[in-house]
Amino acid sequence: xxxxxxxxxxxxxxxxxxxxxxxxxxxxxxxxxxxxxxxxxxxxxxxxxxxxxxxxxxxxxxxxxxxxxxxxxxxxxxxxxxxxxxxxxxxxxxxxxxxxxxxxxxxxxxxxxxxxxxxxxxxxxxxxxxxxxxxxxxxxxxxxxxxxxxxxxxxxxxxxxxxxxxxxxxxxxxxxxxxxxxxxxxxxxxxxxxxxxxxxxxxxxxxxxxxxxxxxxxxxxxxxxxxxxxxxxxxxxxxxxxxxxxxxxxxxxxxxxxxxxxxxxxxxxxxxxxxxxxxxxxxxxxxxxxxxxxxxxxxxxxxxxxxxxxxxxxxxxxxxxxxxxxxxxxxxxxxxxxxxxxxxxxxxxxxxxxxxxxxxxxxxxxxxxxxxxxxxxxxxxxxxxxxxxxxxxxxxxxxxxxxxxxxxxxxxxxxxxxxxxxxxxxxxxxxxxxxxxxxxxxxxxxxxxxxxxxxxxxxxxxxxxxxxxxxxxxxxxxxxxxxxxxxxxxxxxxxxxxxxxxxxxxxxxxxxxxxxxx
Amino acid sequence: xxxxxxxxxxxxxxxxxxxxxxxxxxxxxxxxxxxxxxxxxxxxxxxxxxxxxxxxxxxxxxxxxxxxxxxxxxxxxxxxxxxxxxxxxxxxxxxxxxxxxxxxxxxxxxxxxxxxxxxxxxxxxxxxxxxxxxxxxxxxxxxxxxxxxxxxxxxxxxxxxxxxxxxxxxxxxxxxxxxxxxxxxxxxxxxxxxxxxxxxxxxxxxxxxxxxxxxxxxxxxxxxxxxxxxxxxxxxxxxxxxxxxxxxxxxxxxxxxxxxxxxxxxxxxxxxxxxxxxxxxxxxxxxxxxxxxxxxxxxxxxxxxxxxxxxxxxxxxx
Numbered sequence: 001x002x003x004x005x006x007x008x009x010x011x012x013x014x015x016x017x018x019x020x021x022x023x024x025x026x027x028x029x030x031x032x033x034x035x036x037x038x039x040x041x042x043x044x045x046x047x048x049x050x051x052x053x054x055x056x057x058x059x060x061x062x063x064x065x066x067x068x069x070x071x072x073x074x075x076x077x078x079x080x081x082x083x084x085x086x087x088x089x090x091x092x093x094x095x096x097x098x099x100x101x102x103x104x105x106x107x108x109x110x111x112x113x114x115x116x117x118x119x120x121x122x123x124x125x126x127x128x129x130x131x132x133x134x135x136x137x138x139x140x141x142x143x144x145x146x147x148x149x150x151x152x153x154x155x156x157x158x159x160x161x162x163x164x165x166x167x168x169x170x171x172x173x174x175x176x177x178x179x180x181x182x183x184x185x186x187x188x189x190x191x192x193x194x195x196x197x198x199x200x201x202x203x204x205x206x207x208x209x210x211x212x213x214x215x216x217x218x219x220x221x222x223x224x225x226x227x228x229x230x231x232x233x234x235x236x237x238x239x240x241x242x243x244x245x246x247x248x249x250x251x252x253x254x255x256x257x258x259x260x261x262x263x264x265x266x267x268x269x270x271x272x273x274x275x276x277x278x279x280x281x282x283x284x285x286x287x288x289x290x291x292x293x294x295x296x297x298x299x300x301x302x303x304x305x306x307x308x309x310x311x312x313x314x315x316x317x318x319x320x321x322x323x324x325x326x327x328x329x330x331x332x333x334x335x336x337x338x339x340x341x342x343x344x345x346x347x348x349x350x351x352x353x354x355x356x357x358x359x360x361x362x363x364x365x366x367x368x369x370x371x372x373x374x375x376x377x378x379x380x381x382x383x384x385x386x387x388x389x390x391x392x393x394x395x396x397x398x399x400x401x402x403x404x405x406x407x408x409x410x411x412x413x414x415x416x417x418x419x420x421x422x423x424x425x426x427x428x429x430x431x432x433x434x435x436x437x438x439x440x441x442x443x444x445x446x447x448x449x450x451x452x453x454x455x456x457x458x459x460x461x462x463x464x465x466x467x468x469x470x471x472x473x474x475x476x477x478x479x480x481x482x483x484x485x486x487x488x489x490x491x492x493x494x495x496x497x498x499x500x501x502x503x504x505x506x507x508x509x510x511x512x513x514x515x516x517x518x
Numbered sequence: 519x520x521x522x523x524x525x526x527x528x529x530x531x532x533x534x535x536x537x538x539x540x541x542x543x544x545x546x547x548x549x550x551x552x553x554x555x556x557x558x559x560x561x562x563x564x565x566x567x568x569x570x571x572x573x574x575x576x577x578x579x580x581x582x583x584x585x586x587x588x589x590x591x592x593x594x595x596x597x598x599x600x601x602x603x604x605x606x607x608x609x610x611x612x613x614x615x616x617x618x619x620x621x622x623x624x625x626x627x628x629x630x631x632x633x634x635x636x637x638x639x640x641x642x643x644x645x646x647x648x649x650x651x652x653x654x655x656x657x658x659x660x661x662x663x664x665x666x667x668x669x670x671x672x673x674x675x676x677x678x679x680x681x682x683x684x685x686x687x688x689x690x691x692x693x694x695x696x697x698x699x700x701x702x703x704x705x706x707x708x709x710x711x712x713x714x715x716x717x718x719x720x721x722x723x724x725x726x727x728x729x730x731x732x733x734x735x736x737x738x739x740x741x742x743x744x745x746x747x748x749x750x751x752x753x754x755x756x757x758x759x760x761x762x763x764x765x766x767x768x769x770x771x772x773x774x775x776x777x778x779x780x781x782x783x784x785x786x787x788x789x790x791x792x793x794x795x796x797x798x799x800x801x802x803x804x805x806x807x808x809x810x811x812x813x814x815x816x817x818x819x820x821x822x823x824x825x826x827x828x829x830x831x832x833x834x835x836x
Contacts, residue, residue: 363711
């Protein structure tokens with residue numbers, strides 16, 4: 001025992017000294033220390049790519065820039081020099097952060113806002129639930145409740161508006177061909193890689209303008225935060241020597257003008273009435289009963305109305321409403337059938353295996369409340385691959401738009417099926433089924449995770465073909481995670497995967513015909 | 519009186535106990551002013567049951583109809599060995615199960631964190647009519663299984679490796695005593711299964727920075743050779759972290775604070791020699807991002823004397 005003492009005491013002394021310092025409090029993010037984006041090609045001709053809502057790349061006019069030998073331009077060059085004369089660490093960090101890519105950073109900011117607002121309202125005293133109000137966003141419950149369908153739509157609108165803004169920006173870049181400040185005057189230092197792409201109007205500012213305008217609509221309670229990010233981003237471009245002020249002003253104005261088309265579309269896309277009414281919910285339930293089926297019933301206490309019951313009627317991006325309905329899958333197994341009994345029994349068996357590996361899979365893909373949702377998770381997966389591809393901003397935007405339009409349309413088709421069939425969750429048919437994550441408050445068939453994931457895997461496999469196997473494996477794991485969690489039947493996941501793939505194929509069709517190539 | 523305190527040394531008090539504060543903060547503590555005699559091992563099982571219906575979401579006290587009552591059961595083996603009369607080593611390893619009475623969330627079970635403490639008594643002297651002893655205590659803990667931390671409030675623990683430093687003083691006058699201690703717990707980062715999470719901002723990583731914890735504990739009561747009865751106040755204050763937002767789920771790096779009041783009883787039999795029973799209970803009177811838990815527990819401990827030749831009571835004769 002004495003010998004033990006000789007080991008233990010020094011061990012404690014060392015531990016006492018070392019552990020407080022070894023207990024790291026730093027948690028760096030995966031994208032904190034990215035190098036500056038250095039596009040492999042400028043995509044100078046992107047002005048000819050097919051926009052999403054714009055009738056043409058020059059639908060909104062951008063006036064000709066002042067010449068680079070005018071006093072006005074020289075004054076703007078001096079603004080860069082005066083910033084660069086004394087740079088603080090904060091300013092250098094700001095440049096480093098934004099130089100990783102405008103589309104990337106604004107996508108990350110959007111994911112952050114989705115996570116912040118992805119919280120279900122607490123019930124009223126009478127057992128009903130309050131709904132968020134877009135006209136009074138800061139009152140509880142805050143607007144929006146950024147649940148998966150809402151988030152899918154938000155990602156799609158922001159990405160699509162940014163893409164159209166960049167197509168327009170590239171049109172004018174080529175037209176006016178005003179070089180970047182460092183090409184005009186070699187004494188301008190650059191804190192980021194130089195580019196041959198004309199700098200007027202600024203691609204970063206077009207992204208900012210579109211983002212700010214869309215996010216004001218989607219997250220009206222956080223306008224200060226959004227505006228502060230926009231100001232930082234613009235300043236970073238000037239400090240970096242990448243843009244003069246007039247590049248930014250023209251780009252931002254263009255981005256905002258383009259975004260207005262998307263704002264108008266968003267106001268009329270039927271999302272505003274997607275929450276549904278008591279009459280709608282009763283009808284869904286009665287229609288299901290009339291078919292001889294057990295209708296979905298909320299498992300929350302008190303019972304909460306189904307999430308965005310009319311989201312299936314929202315206007316799709318990649319196809320028309322008739323196509324959307326045609327993508328509705330066939331019915332799930334009848335609730336009274338032997339097949340459904342078997343599937344319920346299968347779920348019950350699976351949740352007995354709450355192995356560590358099942359928890360890992362379930363929780364990695366859960367993307368439940370307080371997260372950026374499954375569409376946000378797929379944006380993160382895509383972004384981490386796009387980073388390695390050194391895309392131009394416009395190609396980043398195009399690829400993100402394709403992905404997010406697929407995810408939004410997947411949400412619409414999925415929600416249409418969910419509400420049309422109004423099928424119960426496993427725990428409703430067998431209350432002994434305890435779940436490895438929270439049960440989402442909407443009908444089971446078809447799985448949102450499966451539909452989202454396979455639509456994303458389809459378009460991403462087109463964009464980054466060498467990762468196709470990985471994407472499809474991820475989609476499959478995401479779908480099965482819901483079965484492991486005990487919150488979906490196998491049929492929900494399998495049919496969800498099939499349906500999502502069909503939606504993703506429309507995004508591929510668009511990608512093949514938008515003039516961008518790959 | 520010193521003689522009395524020396525006599526106490528062979529008795530197994532072992533105030534190492536998993537305190538189910540809430541949301542799986544099983545703070546294993548070692549906070550009594552009594553030492554085991556050299557070459558004596560006190561070891562035995564403990565059982566604990568803890569439950570709460572109300573919890574604090576930040577500072578807002580609420581119930582959650584989708585959880586109902588959250589309960590935790592703990593079975594643990596704990597031990598205290600006297601390396602010398604002034605230096606003890608203590609250990610514990612609990613097995614924990616949790617469940618919610620309402621809603622659909624799956625219960626959790628598993629071996630939680632093992633802990634190891636070294637307790638040193640550098641000062642023991644008369645002060646006035648009583649006896650003063652001072653202690654320095656250091657401890658480490660680490661998860662013993664791959665349980666899930668990010669599944670609060672049903673996780674069985676938080677997975678953080680910890681290192682604790684405690685200063686403690688004990689004063690005994692006749693059969694009455696008071697013990698006060700302060701503890702600082704350094705907590706290491708943990709990794710969760712998600713690849714991103716939101717606290718008050720987004721984190722694009724699966725690594726979570728865990729705030730440190732400061733705890734103080736005051737206990738007072740009656741202490742004799744066979745019987746100990748004491749009441750205690752314990753206050754845990756997390757140094758940082760963040761509040762649960764409205765109707766959100768708890769997160770491992772929340773600011774978990776809890777003020778508890780409790781009592782502790784121990785009775786040691788004369789025959790069979792060295793066998794003792796303990797019973798304890800505590801209640802969270804105020805908190806933040808924790809459940810308002812009521813905890814009860816009990817244990818049976820046996821002293822085993824490894825001294826060769828000499829009888830077990832030899833230390834009494836000095």
